[in-house]
Amino acid sequence: MGSVVSERAQRPSADATRQRILEAALDAFADQSFDGASLRNIASVAGVTQPLLNYHFRSKADLWRAVVDELFDRLNVTLGHHLRSLVDVEDRIVVHHMVRRFVEFSAHNPQLHRIITSECRADSSRMDYLVEQHIRPLYDAVTTLFARLAVAGDLPDIPPAHLYYLLTGAAPTMFVLGPECRRLSGLDPTDDDVIRTHADAVCTLLFGATHPQTGEYLPPSPPLTGRAHD
């Protein structure tokens, strides 16, 4: 077994090694945050030695950026793929589908929101990178889409606070707290029913409920009457 083919099999090829490092780093950063994750641990999981991480990626910070870039690339590819598959569908339904895909992706890639929330601090250059490079484009795209639908009369006016939820609020935390979710309520975040319920909840939060008989949309409204005392 010493032919040209077996040479390839013996040596895992640099790209494969790079990929294994990225995967190990993704889990480490998500589980233990940037400071808690050590290059030696990541290297150990990837089956290599620590200096190799500094060889392929210049520094720990650059490794982190590579991890984040690949993660958001996967998200954008997934959303774009499903968006293109939705032709001749009512805009309102498109929104619901995309929310569903986002929740789905979040459920199967809990690292996404774990990394975001673990990096959230005022003076963090990594948070700056996350927001400006990846989150803001998504947020702007969603804002633009919703504004277009509102003008077309296809959606009710959505309060900014509810809109902000879509990307940062309602969807993520359940997956950030995935293991505890299971521990407390017995729910499996990756279960299809849970994902659907979750997406429906987000849409209800955005658009309000639909009257079962008339199909009329009702905006999110407080069960509190106007006269709130205390």
Place this chain on the structure above:
Amino acid sequence: MGSVVSERAQRPSADATRQRILEAALDAFADQSFDGASLRNIASVAGVTQPLLNYHFRSKADLWRAVVDELFDRLNVTLGHHLRSLVDVEDRIVVHHMVRRFVEFSAHNPQLHRIITSECRADSSRMDYLVEQHIRPLYDAVTTLFARLAVAGDLPDIPPAHLYYLLTGAAPTMFVLGPECRRLSGLDPTDDDVIRTHADAVCTLLFGATHPQTGEYLPPSPPLTGRAHD
């Protein structure tokens, strides 16, 4: 001015020092997570030297527990205080008020959810402590309350996924991402209108919308019709 009183003023008293340390540690753990926060930085912010932290609190882990205990004590005192102030009020309204208070507390104490989310990993003894000591009691209390209201016919049946949201999902993330919330959408998480909108959204998510004319409750429902393709 060299009397007994001025002696007190000169020496900050051990309790005050302890409190300053706890406050500095709370901010540090919330901003930089457990591993990222160093005892020397915390001590510096508190105006003392690092070994004093090991003197008052045995270890870094014990300091973290003291911080968490005090934080949840404040939450429970706040919720308990408002709960006792709500007499002769319809149960459904009580729930809304309590959600409002929880959102309010979260907005003014963003460290609460930052610490929770930063500690979320499968094999973390600190997460175990958080869940078993503080989160589970809250979760059980809310579950019990909602079950009682459902039996009394005062609330619609609430899907477990929505209920889970109340404590871990809808409310927290906007405050975890507080600074970015402001950066992206211009919203101020501590603004009263934002807090009210936020609490209303959570309640809508739990109870569904209220029909403006009939007052009829509509459960959270998907804008998707039954025939979801793809």
Place this chain on the structure above:
DNA sequence: GCTGTACCTAATCAGTTGATAAGGGATCTG
């Protein structure tokens, strides 16, 4: 005044971190 105790600091410890330098070995190119 003497002693003991509570609160706090300077000095120091071993362990871990990210980063770098030096070198080995395989592959490719001439």
Place this chain on the structure above:
DNA sequence: CAGATCCCTTATCAACTGATTAGGTACAGC
């Protein structure tokens, strides 16, 4: 075959971490 390049490891670096020890100072009780 000779040299260059790529991929990877061992050895080592300074910096920083949490923790400990020893000491110092103020106050309380006797």
